[in-house]
Amino acid sequence: MGRLILKDISKKFNDFLALENVNFEVEDGEFVCLLGPSGCGKTTILRLAAGLDSPTDGEIFLDGKKIAGTNKECGFVFQEYALFPWRTAKGNIEFGPQVKGCSKEECERISRHYIDLVGLRGFEDHFPHELSGGMKQRVGIARAYANKPKLLLMDEPFGALDAQTRNIMQAELLRIWEKEHISVLFVTHSVDEAVYLADRVVVMSARPGTVKEIFGINLPRPRIRTSPEANALRDAILRSLGSEIKRAASI
Numbered sequence: 001m002g003r004l005i006l007k008d009i010s011k012k013f014n015d016f017l018a019l020e021n022v023n024f025e026v027e028d029g030e031f032v033c034l035l036g037p038s039g040c041g042k043t044t045i046l047r048l049a050a051g052l053d054s055p056t057d058g059e060i061f062l063d064g065k066k067i068a069g070t071n072k073e074c075g076f077v078f079q080e081y082a083l084f085p086w087r088t089a090k091g092n093i094e095f096g097p098q099v100k101g102c103s104k105e106e107c108e109r110i111s112r113h114y115i116d117l118v119g120l121r122g123f124e125d126h127f128p129h130e131l132s133g134g135m136k137q138r139v140g141i142a143r144a145y146a147n148k149p150k151l152l153l154m155d156e157p158f159g160a161l162d163a164q165t166r167n168i169m170q171a172e173l174l175r176i177w178e179k180e181h182i183s184v185l186f187v188t189h190s191v192d193e194a195v196y197l198a199d200r201v202v203v204m205s206a207r208p209g210t211v212k213e214i215f216g217i218n219l220p221r222p223r224i225r226t227s228p229e230a231n232a233l234r235d236a237i238l239r240s241l242g243s244e245i246k247r248a249a250s251i
């Protein structure tokens with residue numbers, strides 16, 4: 001299970017209205033991408049879903065339970081790496097399983113699996129300051145996966161990666177998503193990435209952020225990025241997003 005419902009969400013920071021009346025859902029096992037101009041409130045939505053902050057109005061539910069306080073059933077991968085600097089790559093990945101009370105052997109089995117998955121073999125014992133930006137991001141991703149969350153919240157997780165690693169990580173994410181049956185809410189600035197990954201794409205308006213349009217991506221997987229259907233969807237999403245980016249620039 002992992003059904004997220006955002007119901008009439010508004011968020012004010014003092015007098016500043018960042019989000020207004022946001023309504024959408026991530027169905028159990030669904031992959032939803034969130035697109036919108038910079039500053040429209042995408043990260044704020046993820047923080048609210050993670051329970052790191054609370055909405056000014058409205059409610060958020062995960063599997064029918066209202067989110068209040070840090071949501072332990074979520075895994076997050078944020079724009080900034082936010083690794084524990086005093087733990088090695090392996091130690092960061094094992095954090096979730098340790099908190100859950102897994103045995104030492106089980107923690108090691110989990111961390112080995114995810115270290116291989118994200119291509120960090122040989123760097124297990126490096127501390128974050130000894131890793132490149134892309135490697136730190138991969139540790140963050142492995143740490144989120146290792147927690148076996150019901151819902152994965154990802155904020156531009158592949159933005160700092162080179163194009164080739166990014167393609168590999170996208171394919172791996174889809175593999176994990178299909179295998180482990182998790183729901184994913186994924187923020188990106190890349191329409192191409194959204195059309196490759198998502199079941200549905202939520203396009204947000206310029207601030208105050210609200211849902212402008214939702215596109216269903218009913219293309220079979222694995223997807224061909226350059227198929228005529230993918231191109232047509234990309235064009236439609238770009239048009240919807242483009243007008244909001246222009247509007248954001250003029251606010």
Ligand SMILES: Nc1ncnc2c1ncn2[C@@H]1O[C@H](COP(=O)(O)OP(=O)(O)OP(=O)(O)O)[C@@H](O)[C@H]1O
Nearest residue numbers: 013016018036037038039040041042043044045207
């Ligand atoms: N803690 C905070 N205090 C005050 N204002 C905030 C806070 N967090 C976010 N904001 C404001 O809310 C708005 C939305 O911010 P948010 O980070 O959610 O945007 P975003 O859509 O993720 O942008 P980007 O695409 O650039 O990452 C911005 O105008 C930002 O300045």
Ligand SMILES: [Mg+2]
Nearest residue numbers: 042043079155
């Ligand atoms: Mg953001």
